[in-house]
Amino acid sequence: QTLSLGTSLWEAAALLAGTQPALADEMRGRASTYFDAFLGARHQPKEGVFLNLQHRTMPDRMEALPIWGSVYGLSNAAPCGLIALRAGILTDRADLIDWAIAMADCYARTPFIADRPTVATDAGVALALLTETYCITRKPEYLDAAHALGNMFMDIFLDMPLPRGATTIDWYEAQLGTGSLIHALVRLCLVCDGRTDMEADFTVR
16 A cells, blocks of 8 residues: 555646646655655565565564465555556656566566465456566566466466456456456557557556
8 A cells, every 4th residue: 555655646746747836746755755665664576575564663573465366355466566667667766666577577487376366356467567567678588477377367267258256266256356357468468469559557456
């Protein structure tokens, strides 16, 4: 939420800059404070450790986000990575972009576990993170990883005309975000073809 709020403030500031520049500057300043606080946590991006929480007075008490596996109400790490990438692009902050790229690296090297619960929206966001990391770095390993995951997700989630809501259930459920997964798959196909018909979705809906 810290990262998401900072990003929303920065995006809103752009809308207000022309009519309320002082307010827009204040919003960007507060957003930067949120970003600094988020990055100040004891993440270990190169080791694949992305924190969900850290105790203020006992910093050794931490909880890391899972890379794979999620249930409704508790996402995996990918949404934070995608929002960090969006924030880094908006602000031109290399530290946010590097944090997101480190997470994309983690997703590229960590095998997907099909029999662990993962809701459709989190699968889609992980796919989007790899695709958008490719778009800003142009490094083919991210597109290769996204392509491999996309094929796997097609087999798992879209094995019937009505997509399943999560890996371990056999029914469709709108709130589990199959639309996000389908958007990510279509976006990946277009990027592979070098097309820009559909914009990236950083909303993590």
